[in-house]
Amino acid sequence: MVFLKNEFYGKLQISPIIAAVNNLEKLHNAIESPCEIIFLLKGNILNLDKIVHKVKESGKSIYIHVDLMDGFGRDEYALRYIKEKINPHGIISTKASIIKAAKENNLFAIQRLFILDNLSLSSGISTAKAIKPDAVEILPGVMNKITEKVRKEINVPVITGGLIADKEDVIGSLKAGAIAISTSKEEIWYM
Numbered sequence: 001m002v003f004l005k006n007e008f009y010g011k012l013q014i015s016p017i018i019a020a021v022n023n024l025e026k027l028h029n030a031i032e033s034p035c036e037i038i039f040l041l042k043g044n045i046l047n048l049d050k051i052v053h054k055v056k057e058s059g060k061s062i063y064i065h066v067d068l069m070d071g072f073g074r075d076e077y078a079l080r081y082i083k084e085k086i087n088p089h090g091i092i093s094t095k096a097s098i099i100k101a102a103k104e105n106n107l108f109a110i111q112r113l114f115i116l117d118n119l120s121l122s123s124g125i126s127t128a129k130a131i132k133p134d135a136v137e138i139l140p141g142v143m144n145k146i147t148e149k150v151r152k153e154i155n156v157p158v159i160t161g162g163l164i165a166d167k168e169d170v171i172g173s174l175k176a177g178a179i180a181i182s183t184s185k186e187e188i189w190y191m
Contacts, residue, residue, distance in 0.1 A: 004090065004108040005134060009157075009179070011036035011061055016174065018182040019189050020161060026186065027051065031058045033189040038062045039092060039161075039182050045071030052088050063110060065092040076101040083107050092137065099133050110159065112137045115146055128154040137161050137182060142169050144176035151177040167191055 012018075015037075019030035022041040030038050031054070038055055040062055048069060055062040064082060072078040079101050082088065090108030093099055102109035111133035113124035128136050128150075134157075138150055141160025151158045160173040161182035170181050170191055183189070 007061065007089065008037070008108060008134070012180045016178075016180045017170070017189055017191055018159065018161075018180050020182045020184040022184045024051070026184070027054070029186055030189070031055060031060060033186070035189050036060055037089075037180070040064045040088075041068050041184070043069050045069070048082070049086050052086050056089075061089040063090045063092050063108070064088045065112070066098060067093050067095060067112075074098065076105075079107070080105060090134070096127050096131055099131050103131070103133070109133045110135045110137055112139065113150075114139050115143065115150075121146065121149075125150060125153050128156060132156065135159055135179070139163075141173055141178070141181060141183075144172045147173060147176035147178050164188060 015035050017035050018037045018039055019033055019035040020039040020041055021027050021030050024042055038060055043051055052062055079098060083105055091102050092110040092112050094112045099109045099111045111128055113136060115121050115138055136156050137159040139162035142163045147158055147160055157179045159180045159182055160178040164181055164183045173181050
């Protein structure tokens, strides 16, 4: 597991921008971009192995948002199948049970938190403190004060994503303590 963490953080030092692929037609562009890490937000049980292989063959790392993959159950068995048969660098999930199962199976786990209000903020912080994911991704990523608060409270690396529109948003997130920014906006992949 230490190797997975070192690889993840090493790649973020090369490029703190993460290509989020929510349309498979953009996968090639993500692979060709300067981004070292790809968050896969679209796929299914039939094409996932091929996608992961293609990304890994390019030398990039891939993290699968398991909640968004079609054809899989949202349980530990699907997670174990993904780890053993597909073998991504890690997973992303909004579900605490999936993050916990990933950690138990030595799979790098990124917990995605949607911060909509104070209740979701405190609930997300409590969950992350209890489960201790390898990283947390907070959305929307343009809330710099919230990014700073989450980073200080949970003591886990924070990634921001969602609504990142320009260089100013990227710089603001990084200054607030985010270690990376995930975005599906291709022009930001090249910053």
